[in-house]
Amino acid sequence: MTLPEWLAGSSEEAGFLRLVLDHVSDCLVAVDTEGTIVLINDPYCRLLGGEAEEFLGRHITDVVGPQTRLHFVARGIGTHIGYPLEVRGHKLVTKQVPVHKDGRIIGAVGLALFSDYDALKKTYGRISKAELAIPSKPKAWQSKFGLDDVIGTGPLMEAHRDALKLAAAYDLPVLICGETGTGKELAAQAIHSLSDRSTGPFVWVNCASIPSELIEAELFGYEGGAFTGARSQGKPGKFELATGGVLFLDEIGDMPLALQGSLLRVLQTGEIVRVGGTNPVGIDLRIICATNKPLVELVQTGRFREDLYHRLNVLPIEVPALRERGDLAHLAEHLLARIATRLSVPAPVLTAEDHDRLVAHTWPGNVRELENALTRMIVTGHISTASLDYRHRSPSVDAKSDLKSRMKSEAHAALRAALMQAGGNKQRAAEVLGISRAQLYRLLKEQSPA
Template sequence: MLSIVELNRCLKDNALLIGIVRDLLQGVSWAAKSSGYIFYLTDKYANLLYIAGDTRVSREYEELINFGVGVNWGEAAVGTTAVSLALDENSPIFWISEEKYCVVLKDKACASVPIQAKDGSVVGILGTATDTDGLLKSACPVFDFLLMAAAAVQNYYQRFEVENVYYRIEKSLSLVLGEIPEGVLITDQGGMIVEVNKSFGALLGLDISEAIGKPVDSVFPQVSLPLSRDLTNGVQLFKSSYGENKHLNTEGLVSRKLGFKDASGLKEYSIHILQKKPEKMKNVSGSRPFQAKIFIDDIIGESREIKQTKSQALIMAKAPYEVLIEGKTGTGKEMFAQAIHNSSDRAEAPFVSINCGAIPDELMESELFGYEGGAFTGARSHGNPGKLELAEGGTLFLDEIGEMPSNLQVKLLRVVQEKQYMRLGGLRPVSTNVRIICATNRDMESMVEAGAFREDLFWRLNVLALHVPSLYERKTDIPILIDYFLKQHSAEQGLPYTLSDEARNLMMTYSWPGNVRELQNALKCAVVYAEDGLILPCHLPQHIVNDRNIHHEEDSNMPLQNAEKQVINQALSSCGGNLSQAARMLGISRVTLYKKIKQYCLVR
């Protein structure tokens, strides 16, 4: 039997389980008091915690075998019983055998059902006992009740167990967040604030006392924090490096971001960590001239294609190998290169880019590898570092790698294979620690087959291949990109820009051979001419408007519209631009004529 101290500790440790059983059995106490049965609860060590039921049977058991709270009912104490068997086998036991170690129990019958925690471990036993005569009269109904009661107890216990864990975690989290100097903001996938600490509000000078449960945009209007996307359960997908975060419109502050899903895998959350810029980061542009500014969330799009590409890029960022990014002109290959760098463990190191097609062949070697003093006529006396040296410890991005001269391909192969290179005019090799990311808009395999690019170098650079989809492959992103760029222009110009339906239709059906870059430039052109903020077809570049084969090959109304436009234009010319006369000539109202002029972008 347990001592008083041990019993009090045992009752305290199992208070939740005891409370659930007590409440359940009190609900049927009117029937249990004269049933001939007693009901009991033990802990996982077979110590009796609670007894209820027929008081006559309870007293009888107490007198015969000292059956009471604090008594151990395990096999070592009283021999084999339903309790010991249920604990050993972790399954319900109906025990009526006369083969019992304890003599006084030979004419008694009992049943026990284990109660399991969320992880499947046994936390207690709910059982019933009676004499064999009582068993014969009502065994099945009582045993059925015991099974249902144990199931109910287990269900309630597991639910409270989970809620208690979450409560403790939430309480601990709040206590920890309240003591750290960094600002922490947790948002769900809808942008609602789940948790925020006082430091976050203090850094921004805002009141956060009623922030939880509200949209982040309404509580922190000057902070634009993108939501997490493409998350995997429990895995950190991205982490911005220290630096000027373009999503944070507050000077002197930097932020980092983590994305995760909850245990169910259904809910997505973002954790934004905000702090003052460390002293060593003052004048970042001066101390870090080669810095990647693009993060994975800066790449706009919600299509399946772009999401998959972003997800692959984040996976590649964690590996130390070379990456070859393939995609058409204007798809954003360098953006992905910068995002990979900023998501890697080299994020604090330089990101240096060089366009292999923009530098003359005779200058390419010194640009890439650097040169020693006096290496050639006109060279600096102290020499000059190359892009490889400037990228030390970080990432070297070789754009348009297919344009690299063949004589330099051999030297680049040595860099990839041996991590060494020679400066122009140098006498000894220089070791290097850089990650090389290349990009091309050409068919590299065809170039290899044609002998225009070294096969051994191609396979060295093509360890991880990333295809950036064209805008034609991700058409569902076109309206998202349009709205994104228009929002940018609106903020820059202080004028809200919108697209007319006709202009939007033109942009949605155009093939965009220049991809995102062409779309962005088209909108730049449009906002220049749209002085009132409404972008009409006539404000778009002419080649988009005139692209009839793509836009209108299935539009049966276009011949009629073209004819209408021509007739209106002729009427205006005949009337010298007088709207009233032209309207009478056409047989339409002046208002209708004005609408048509605006629709077809006609000049009066």
Template structure:
């Protein structure tokens, strides 16, 4: 019998329905003038069925004369004003007859909704009885004796003159014992002054006085409500009091249940409010912490609406794009709103994240290139209107990769040790070259320190904060050098890495690309290198997308590049592109003053405890040698002597090239540097051979897995296996 849209909201967790449905007291509830609950007693009293009542307006049953009274009392209770707890109203039954009820209200407000819970007692019979009071005393007594309501009368002095059978039954008293006794002492002993209060009220002009009485019978409490009226004589004087009582125990119980329901509801609302306040506080703290994290992240963070508009940008995002921020904001919006955009479809349609995707957005200026990861924010309803993007310009990514991949320059001009005037002039020219971004060509024999100069130029330039990427053009197979320099896209060739791979030009973006042994670069690749230098952009293998790069080129060669150009082994146009600033590093034999200077330096590096100067015989031996391997050979000899403890003031035997040993120890150390190197090389080859055999066994002969584990391509692995004679395995 309940409309769950309203009543359950009020009486949640209260076993009210079961109890209310069994009461003889009328119980109903309404909200917005619509019934939301009625008990069977209400149906019986009004003659309406539940289905009819739920479709009716509350005011259709209320008699027009009492509508204002009911409305005003309800509003006063909602304002928590003091009003009578109950009052009589006139209602209309379905058959049109009057229905008199004594009602008590409980008005509450939940979630902005006003709900009235009403209990009522059918007093139609009492009203009929009151009408009968106009009859004669005999008729009156005949009528009231059989009434279920308690009726008694007393004189102004309080002496009882009449009581009906109902009084005797309910209060468990004898009529004879009550007659002519004081009403206050016999019935209201716990409430002295009752009659005085009644008299005062009647004198003030009020028609009746209502009094509630609590009676304890058989260890149970009962409640009765008494209504006092004054009966006037012919001259208008007060000659008698009439009291009509009824058992309101069920109503009291209902009121108590209603109050408990209201108290529990209010407590539940308070607890829920406290819980929500705590949750709000936690969310506020979480938001604050999350905002702090986002605002201090080194990656750019975007909260983007599905329309393409930015809802939030962190400082790192604006900082990373700097002057290109406006360009990004303008072009990113049109790119993201494109209906064919696979990344936006993944976020807002498929509701899936993506990780570390390289994205290129063409613009009127240079393309926007960045690495992006995206995550959709899914609401409780499963909708996605906002996504979080982590964005980092590809240049920053390459700088980070370069830094952790060792693409850094560690030598400075202060690390170049020389006492030769011509070398000092070369250093001065190199320092001037560091002040601009012009390409530099460094020529010199192997081992003279060409890369040392290249690193020093980089570290002295404005590009020192970016990568220094060195490539040995002579050490890379012809078929791989293009992919090493320019990179490749996924699927560009068999064995291409998933996701593609940036080339050395991209990794050196903003910094310096050092091309060692440039004279060994194949002619067909020289064309691509020339185009990259002229256009300041490259194209990955397997792609048609031009990628802008800002790279300073420093080249080195041990060949005479001019002669190579004349022979047709090196392109003339590329030569002049590279040879803007030319540095020619002298071989060690042409700067003898540096031999002992460098030898002492290497000794101090490898044996800091040695303080004695070189003997004259040792100096003469060092100076008399031709040093075809230049500084690298000198360092090798110094290291060898320290490791084998052959440093002494005795002269070294230079009769055999690269075999610097004292004569008296010749018998026990009779092997050359070349032999030592060959031995070391054989040991390295054997170690590498054993590693490949172990990996092949681990991966069941899967060459691709072995190459991936070693960090090389399959072609490189096959070449190593061929050099290590794997065909014999």
């Protein structure tokens, strides 16, 4: 094992240090400020299945994987203690800290605090929850997805994942743009799960779904008795709930203009005032926004504040549309397997004709539309051209009756699939279909026998 100059002393000291590091039972690796491996001990080499010479001089992400944060730590971006890391199928709990010399950072060291994750869980199980102060209830407002859930192949999706990793490394506002159904919230959750705030809450608000007269109280909270119908004890808003984590503002383009100034002030001061309140409340959070609207055009027409736009558009991310990605077949196979597992049925095999139909479609609803189409395929046994081409078909008068019948059949199949997917929960089924619960009940009533 070769030691870099900044870790080596006299030859005798260097030899003793090499001996000590190789006898440390837990994995240890060090990188320079470029993320290049300059030291790695024998336990880590054994875990990786190679010799030190195979790994020295290579970038840490090439050896350990993109989930490591060590190369960021080596550039002075954060410190990670208790950071979970999976390497070659082994789950580690790591400590990643910078190395300082003469007041400057010259690299970073990663040490596996626990190289045996299963042993760690058993150890935790033997210690009382009171001693560890483990909360008995799971945390609310947690992100459910990470970078591994951003499925896709090809240069466009690789660039997208790289953009998410870069955004996660800096505690700055992010503006995610993309068409409906591309996976903007998935991107936001991936950023949160990779960031230093990953243990904090991930709180989301859909700015388009809350009435304009209620959105201020929803975001900022309110004091008791602030308005008619308010709780007597008051209620914290989403900003307070997201303290220590991320507030995801979906459909930011639909935020009322009058409220945009209040959001701008929060970004500038890090303080909020509840509705009906008099004292400012300090908050510490990160803002991630998403929109499918052209914010630049909204700025030009006076429907979105230009100063707020520049505050939010620090790290812009564009989620690629499905028709641009070039990985439709790969994604469809993955989604089919996932949907079939969720519905507890065998995954069907796409035929050449199925592939042709999928590729020929423009997918205005993107991944969400593709998932719905594949769900219908599992339920009905075929991919319906009528359902895929609903935006582009112009039926003649003679064909309208047949089209109506097919659409009714497709609607019935979609409803059954959504209810199966939601386990019979009508609210979740409505969310799967992208309709209101009232619309769902109306469709169910129409299909029930008289």
